Amino acid sequence: MSDGPVYDKVALIGLGLIASSMFWAGRRAGLAGHVSGYARTQATRDTAREIGLCDSVCDSAAAAVADADLVVLAVPVGAMGAVAAEIAPHLKPGATVTDVGSVKRRVIEDVGPHLPDHVHFVPGHPLAGTEHSGPESGFATLFRNRWCLLVPAPGTSPDAVLRLRRYWEGMGAQVDEMEADHHDLVLAVTSHTPHLIAYTMVGVADDMRRVTDSEVIKYSAAGFRDFTRIAASDPTMWRDVFLTNKDATLEVLGRFTEELFALQRAIRTGDGALLHDYFTRTRAIRRGIIEAGQDTDAPDFGRAKVER
């Protein structure tokens, strides 16, 4: 259902999971008159053309952003600054530039200085993803009932923010605004550190595989399989997340380590009451999330049949 396009022309720079999902979601809801796309490699551009991703696939970022009313930077966080520098001279006056990066302070620092005064910069972050990447991994329902956080600087045109909000809402997301440093701390707790823990746990299991003669992989139970799904996420994206959200991640990791040591001590000393109290508290948190209707993952989330 749609009241007509929110933007006449949208340019997607970087054609991976998030951009391709935005294309399919936007097309389904009729949110853009025309969507142009650009990817760095010829192979990705070829694949995009083959699967009908975008109305036009351009061979340069400059060509893709020409005349665009909304430009979406959907590349790894560490590449945002260079892409912004490349497109800056070609942006249409009055256009909105946004991004979907998992870290916000660093993107603002890297992208903002390149952009001309005649565009609106509204950084964003959809809290939705899977462990898959690339142009073929996207699907139209990825953002449905998920949060998208917008991080506009004070003084940003309210009209530009409102329009971007309508665009994300049209793709099924719930939109909220947040300050950049707060965003980075919250995401360090809810997304970045959990990913690091999953990477570590799978690394430990791989190490133990040699000791247990592959038994840990053969008999991996559901909990561990969830870790392996997360730990299969794109290495470039996650390298950039940790390098660019260093302080918040290290702070959360410090707290995590303290708690881990407390639980380790309880196990060593046989302090069952501490363990039971701790697990009771964490179970209540999970139940609270479900009761608040925030557990929006389908049971097959991440393995969902691609729905375009």
Ligand SMILES: NC(=O)c1ccc[n+]([C@@H]2O[C@H](COP(=O)([O-])OP(=O)(O)OC[C@H]3O[C@@H](n4cnc5c(N)ncnc54)[C@H](O)[C@@H]3O)[C@@H](O)[C@H]2O)c1
């Ligand atoms: N995957 C997730 O779960 C998820 C969720 C929310 C936000 N994000 C953020 O969205 C952005 C894109 O992630 P994705 O999952 O779509 O990644 P992806 O790996 O699926 O796609 C990234 C795209 O960027 C291109 N690219 C890489 N380096 C580039 C460069 N230097 N110049 C131009 N293009 C370049 C790649 O070729 C690819 O087309 C990242 O900033 C990530 O932090 C990811």
Ligand SMILES: O=C(O)C(=O)C[C@]1(C(=O)O)C=C[C@@H](O)C=C1
């Ligand atoms: O479910 C997943 O695969 C994800 O990791 C998605 C996830 C997350 O941590 O929730 C990952 C990175 C993002 O920036 C936003 C969403």
